[in-house]
Amino acid sequence: MADPAAPRREALQGGRPLSRRDALRATGAASLGLLVQGATNPASARAANPAPGTAGGAPLEGRITQSVARWCFEEIPLVPFCRGVADMGLIAMDLLTVEEWPVAHDHGLTVSCGDVAAGTIEDGLNEPRNHAGIIEAFERHIPHAARVSVPNVICFFGNRRGMDDGVGIENSIRCLRECAPIAESEDVTILVEALNSKPGGHVDYIGDHMDYALDIIRAVDSPRVKILYDIYHMQIMEGDIIRTLTAASPWIGHYHTGGVPGRAEIDDSQELNYPPIVRAIADTGFEGYMAHEFIPRSGDPLRSLREAVELCDV
Secondary structure, X not given: OOOOOHHHOOOEEOOEEOOHHHHHHOOOHHHHHHHHHHHHOHHHHHHOOOOOOEEOOEEOOOOOEEEEEHHHHOOOOHHHHHHHHHHOOOOEEEEXXXXXXXXXXXXXXEEEEEEOOOOOOOOOOOXXXXXXXXXHHHHHHHHHHHXXXXXXXXXXXXXXXXXXXXXXXXXXXXXHHHHHXXXXXXXOEEEEEEOOOOOOOOOOEOOOOHHHHHHHHXXXXXXXXXXXXXXXXXXXXXXXXXXHHHHOHHHEEEEEEOOOOOOOOOOOOOOOOHHXXXXXXXXXXXXXXXXXXXXXXXXXXXXXXXXXXXXXXX
């Protein structure tokens, strides 16, 4: 089976898709060397970061529980990355494979959204031939997720390949209605992600607008099947972020961040203003996780993450 995380590696460099490995190599070998050194020198790693439970030395007091997508920082070995994440006040990490869950838990981190290989971005819910594999993955891994307190698992709508929206919607509803009882019995939520289908993104992805996603999730009508609203992707496809997420809040179970353009840091170099977005999410009464899913371009990826955490601690 193709690597289910591989299609997420869509950051642009010179107009072409960029692999996770290439993207993260741009963060700088010198910075990576220091981080790797921290893996064997805990005192050095701790000295480089604030005390546990803090971000930049101040306790996290915001209304949204923040997390971070592992793949964006993949070139930092998992153990020192877990240490750095915990030390800046984050309590969770996103998109870890089942084999990686124990490492996060050993560092006191919740796996806010688990990757259980329930299909892939290209081969998802819209195609009936994928349904048996998706259902089997959920049957096998959702009970384990419940046992180890992983609250969410991910799947995807799939590539269009000439399929009409109506057919894709009907097929996705049929599959998720079979998956929903599995999730409901274990109190684990299945998240289906809306993604952009423009060049540099996930070209041909069928679930590229919220109307498509909402038609499916509303019809399935399960408290344990919801949308993963990726702010980066939906800004590219349709914008109108605050109004959209507010109206769709009953059907959204998880959020991802990212700077537009280029999925870089969520700072003042890009077109999204995250503090009011975060406040709008909180105002809906959202109680789940918002995971940072940007590719750090500075020479210090953990500093970039810490600055994002501070920015969203509102």
